[in-house]
Amino acid sequence: MQTQDDSSGSFRDRLYTIDESGKRLWVFAKKPKGTLTTARNIIGILLMVFFFSAPFIKVNGQQFLLFDFFHRTFVIFGVQFWPQDFNLFFIGMISLMVFIILFTVTYGRIWCGWACPQTIFMELIFRRVEYWIDGDTHQQKELDASRWNAGKIFRRVLKHGVFYIISFIISNYFLMYIMGSDAWRKMVTESPVNHVAGLTGMAVFSFIFYFIFSWFREQVCTIVCPYGRLQGVLLDRETVVISYDYVRGEERGVLRKSENRSETRKGDCIDCNQCVSVCPTGVDIRNGTQLECINCACCIDACNAVMHKAGFQPGLIRYASEKMIADNKPWHFTIRSAAYTTVLAVLLVALGYFMVSRNPVEATVLRSPGMLFQEQEGGKISNLYSVKVVNKTSKDLPLELRDLSGIGEVKIIGNAPVIAKQSLGEVVFFILMDRDKITGSKSEVDIGVFSGGKMLDQTRATFVGPNK
Numbered sequence: 001m002q003t004q005d006d007s008s009g010s011f012r013d014r015l016y017t018i019d020e021s022g023k024r025l026w027v028f029a030k031k032p033k034g035t036l037t038t039a040r041n042i043i044g045i046l047l048m049v050f051f052f053s054a055p056f057i058k059v060n061g062q063q064f065l066l067f068d069f070f071h072r073t074f075v076i077f078g079v080q081f082w083p084q085d086f087n088l089f090f091i092g093m094i095s096l097m098v099f100i101i102l103f104t105v106t107y108g109r110i111w112c113g114w115a116c117p118q119t120i121f122m123e124l125i126f127r128r129v130e131y132w133i134d135g136d137t138h139q140q141k142e143l144d145a146s147r148w149n150a151g152k153i154f155r156r157v158l159k160h161g162v163f164y165i166i167s168f169i170i171s172n173y174f175l176m177y178i179m180g181s182d183a184w185r186k187m188v189t190e191s192p193v194n195h196v197a198g199l200t201g202m203a204v205f206s207f208i209f210y211f212i213f214s215w216f217r218e219q220v221c222t223i224v225c226p227y228g229r230l231q232g233v234l235l236d237r238e239t240v241v242i243s244y245d246y247v248r249g250e251e252r253g254v255l256r257k258s259e260n261r262s263e264t265r266k267g268d269c270i271d272c273n274q275c276v277s278v279c280p281t282g283v284d285i286r287n288g289t290q291l292e293c294i295n296c297a298c299c300i301d302a303c304n305a306v307m308h309k310a311g312f313q314p315g316l317i318r319y320a321s322e323k324m325i326a327d328n329k330p331w332h333f334t335i336r337s338a339a340y341t342t343v344l345a346v347l348l349v350a351l352g353y354f355m356v357s358r359n360p361v362e363a364t365v366l367r368s369p370g371m372l373f374q375e376q377e378g379g380k381i382s383n384l385y386s387v388k389v390v391n392k393t394s395k396d397l398p399l400e401l402r403d404l405s406g407i408g409e410v411k412i413i414g415n416a417p418v419i420a421k422q423s424l425g426e427v428v429f430f431i432l433m434d435r436d437k438i439t440g441s442k443s444e445v446d447i448g449v450f451s452g453g454k455m456l457d458q459t460r461a462t463f464v465g466p467n468k
Contacts, residue, residue, distance in 0.1 A: 034301020113296035
């Protein structure tokens with residue numbers, strides 16, 4: 001296996017992790033440490049706690065998050081969404097797209113380095129296991145270059161065994177978000193014969209996660225993930241990204257004792273390559289913003305540590321826009337940043353409002369096909385209808401139908417209907433009108449759906465009567 005060691009500043013037309021012949025260059029990232037790394041680890045741990053606990057959190061009897069595409073069941077924050085909520089889904093997707101665009105234009109790839117599951121699992125779990133078993137950068141390189149012996153075989157078997165166990169655990173939690181924690185519990189406790197499809201999915205997902213985190217790694221960010229490609233058309237000179245201050249850092253040169261770098265026309269960059277050594281994607285940030293950079297801030301911590309030891313001011317590598325570097329101006333909240341942030345906040349508030357204010361019960365009335373009207377006793381005219389009611393709540397609802405127009409009477413066929421929680425029910429009923437109150441061949445009747453004296457939804461039905 002070849003290793004990545006390219007710190008030249010020349011123009012490149014290939015990835016850092018691919019050599020001229022197309023072979024993979026392995027990245028042996030040095031273990032980072034520093035203020036930003038600590039903050040990123042804390043955020044990552046909190047997100048992992050949420051990931052591993054959310055399937056077991058129930059709100060109103062519903063799993064906190066569930067994306068069951070097979071049964072078209074989607075639960076977000078304990079609220080189940082139905083196909084009838086497509087308008088919310090549409091608004092949500094539009095809001096998400098605008099959010100991604102505006103957030104990336106303003107704040108760069110903060111998501112990739114600080115909140116992306118790929119980065120969190122890779123850096124906080126799998127890379128830590130690798131440090132524990134194989135050692136830090138130099139030890140990993142030596143082990144990789146060494147001949148196969150009992151020690152190397154033991155370490156490889158141990159590392160990949162642990163990798164697969166972790167991948168298996170992650171895949172099980174991933175399945176909980178797709179099939180539900182209750183269904184997953186049944187799958188792992190009942191006979192495997194009854195859950196062949198689910199267990200097959202578990203095995204497939206386990207292998208996929210193992211493959212990604214044991215071998216594919218940073219290639220996911222540079223080759224597979226569309227967000228990394230998308231950033232190329234979203235970033236501009238005012239986007240805040242991880243940047244190397246080339247005005248202050250150039251010309252690069254090794255630090256020598258008692259050297260006046262102003263006289264030798266050298267910048268603050270002492271060409272130690274620590275920023276490259278800690279980069280999990282093998283990037284030399286001194287070459288500018290690049291496709292592989294995930295804004296993880298490892299290079300910032302590494303460079304600040306070197307600047308501190310060298311007696312230079314920290315921040316040679318920092319979060320900054322290209323304009324800030326070129327104009328030598330500190331970061332400040334610009335009018336554009338404020339405008340974009342306001343739009344993002346409005347989108348989130350609007351989406352939250354639509355989710356909270358959605359109707360928990362939806363009713364759709366249909367006249368029975370092939371039937372006009374019927375004449376009843378007492379000079380009344382009746383039409384036969386069916387109403388389909390979606391109960392999105394977490395409790396069974398006894399229903400009552402009323403004519404809100406005040407010109408007719410609703411008569412339900414059969415017993416008083418009860419719509420089970422989180423289900424679709426159907427009620428068949430008549431609307432009866434006195435003949436002398438019918439003003440035309442068709443009349444509009446407003447129907448209210450009530451439960452416990454409270455109106456849950458309102459719909460409209462067309463009443464067909466005899467011509468005058």
